[in-house]
Amino acid sequence: MTTNEFRPDASATLRFPAGFRWGTATAAYQIEGAAQEDGRGPSIWDTFSRTPGKVLHGDTGDTAADHYHRMPEDVALLRELGVSDYRFSVAWPRVQPDGRGPASQKGLDFYRRLVDELLDAGIRPVATLYHWDLPQQLETGLPGDSADAAGGGWPRRDTAERFADYTRYVAEALGDRVATWITLNEPWCAAFLGYAAGIHAPGRTDPAAALRAAHHLNLAHGRSVQALRAALPASAEISLTLNLFALRPARDSGADREAVRCVDAVANRLFLDPVFHGRLPEDLVRDTAEVTDWSYVHDGDLEAIATPIDSLGVNYYTPLVVAAGAHTSPSSSRPRSPWPGAAGDVRLPPAPGPRTAMDWPVDAGGLYELLTRLRDELPHTPLLITENGAAYHDYADPEGRVHDPERIAYLHQHLAAVHRAIADGADVRGYFVWSLLDNFEWAYGYSKRFGIVHVDYASQRRTLKDSARWYAAVVARNGVEA
Numbered sequence: 001m002t003t004n005e006f007r008p009d010a011s012a013t014l015r016f017p018a019g020f021r022w023g024t025a026t027a028a029y030q031i032e033g034a035a036q037e038d039g040r041g042p043s044i045w046d047t048f049s050r051t052p053g054k055v056l057h058g059d060t061g062d063t064a065a066d067h068y069h070r071m072p073e074d075v076a077l078l079r080e081l082g083v084s085d086y087r088f089s090v091a092w093p094r095v096q097p098d099g100r101g102p103a104s105q106k107g108l109d110f111y112r113r114l115v116d117e118l119l120d121a122g123i124r125p126v127a128t129l130y131h132w133d134l135p136q137q138l139e140t141g142l143p144g145d146s147a148d149a150a151g152g153g154w155p156r157r158d159t160a161e162r163f164a165d166y167t168r169y170v171a172e173a174l175g176d177r178v179a180t181w182i183t184l185n186e187p188w189c190a191a192f193l194g195y196a197a198g199i200h201a202p203g204r205t206d207p208a209a210a211l212r213a214a215h216h217l218n219l220a221h222g223r224s225v226q227a228l229r230a231a232l233p234a235s236a237e238i239s240l241t242l243n244l245f246a247l248r249p250a251r252d253s254g255a256d257r258e259a260v261r262c263v264d265a266v267a268n269r270l271f272l273d274p275v276f277h278g279r280l281p282e283d284l285v286r287d288t289a290e291v292t293d294w295s296y297v298h299d300g301d302l303e304a305i306a307t308p309i310d311s312l313g314v315n316y317y318t319p320l321v322v323a324a325g326a327h328t329s330p331s332s333s334r335p336r337s338p339w340p341g342a343a344g345d346v347r348l349p350p351a352p353g354p355r356t357a358m359d360w361p362v363d364a365g366g367l368y369e370l371l372t373r374l375r376d377e378l379p380h381t382p383l384l385i386t387e388n389g390a391a392y393h394d395y396a397d398p399e400g401r402v403h404d405p406e407r408i409a410y411l412h413q414h415l416a417a418v419h420r421a422i423a424d425g426a427d428v429r430g431y432f433v434w435s436l437l438d439n440f441e442w443a444y445g446y447s448k449r450f451g452i453v454h455v456d457y458a459s460q461r462r463t464l465k466d467s468a469r470w471y472a473a474v475v476a477r478n479g480v481e482a
């Protein structure tokens with residue numbers, strides 16, 4: 001080693017750019033509880049979680065982490081961590097219990113109090129408007145609703161207009177205090193896990209409805225951006241969070257690369273192309289010709305969807321290995337698959353490597369691949385990692401400590417990957433750990449713990465895990481060990 005290469009301090013830390021935003025993320029249904037308080041209406045997740053067999057152990061979000069009652073305590077935890085930002089979601093059924101009609105002041109008040117508490121603590125609020133808790137009545141429909149072959153919920157066009165109304169209420173109530181807004185969280189999951197695979201609310205298994213849902217989620221995003229622009233100061237940052245997939249062909253074969261193309265079209269480009277380029281992926285329209293004719297894409301929709309946004313939120317957990325599968329008939333394979341159009345031809349062989357408690361392979365390379373893809377494809381769009389993290393089987397030891405070295409290793413590897421992507425030109429402005437608290441992990445209920453803060457659900461006691469202390473140190477030094 002030459003003396004030039006010896007940089008004791010600089011080499012010990014991978015330092016992030018000045019002003020890098022460090023946060024944690026949560027979502028309303030996963031932490032709030034108080035499902036029937038202050039006039040909150042039921043959401044599709046209340047209904048789904050009460051349907052036998054849908055959520056592990058029959059868990060529901062009725063109490064969750066009781067954040068609705070413990071919000072000041074949770075903001076104090078954020079202050080202790082020293083984060084600059086906190087990403088939360090607003091529950092639509094608290095603001096409009098039936099998904100339409102006037103706003104509930106009590107519902108809005110909760111978020112006003114939360115935002116004020118955050119601002120008092122010097123923490124920037126990042127508000128997500130939709131993290132999957134659609135008001136049930138929009139899914140069920142009202143007797144007077146116009147007939148629509150696709151039923152209610154996101155396959156129904158009117159839901160996008162309702163979302164724009166809801167956006168207006170929230171923007172009016174919080175627009176003077178919230179600088180960063182995210183319209184939707186992971187519309188792929190809402191559309192395809194909710195309406196095709198049936199493993200998320202509302203639990204439908206209709207691939208054509210899922211594709212309609214995806215378009216109407218995109219439209220809802222566009223209408224919501226327009227409503228936010230009209231209501232917010234010019235300085236507001238408006239964003240969208242996607243769970244983009246880092247896809248890898250199982251083998252270096254033409255067939256596997258073709259399978260990757262199919263999944264990329266429905267999982268990534270169905271959202272990226274309309275939002276950033278105002279067009280649908282042509283190959284997807286071809287792939288799905290037997291399933292849908294896309295006639296629900298009206299003139300002007302794509303222009304509305306492409307209303308410019310200020311940054312893109314990326315959620316990343318694990319890469320996906322894709323292989324060409326034996327073709328099976330559409331009727332037997334498509335209904336339960338989340339990949340309409342590609343379903344009969346695609347297999348997802350398990351990826352190698354260590355796994356989290358979700359059985360998701362730990363592979364930070366996928367995050368680097370995604371960020372550098374976005375650097376190349378969207379060179380003028382700043383990026384935020386709006387979720388990244390891991391579930392492990394954590395427990396408090398007799399001294400009340402929660403040791404979670406695997407989570408620390410996971411976060412460390414992923415932050416190093418983010419750092420490498422930034423060094424290679426990706427414009428990443430911030431990183432949010434999923435999640436602040438252990439919480440209701442959708443179909444897995446309370447069995448999966450993603451928090452850097454442990455929640456004992458019986459007492460609702462919060463305990464900082466080792467990873468929380470580690471993360472606080474990362475935030476304080478604006479970097480991770482090299």
Ligand code: FCB
Pocket residue numbers: 027030185186189243315387434441442450
């Ligand atoms: C994401 C969701 C988030 C959480 C994590 C583990 O898909 O946005 O609510 O459940 O996965």
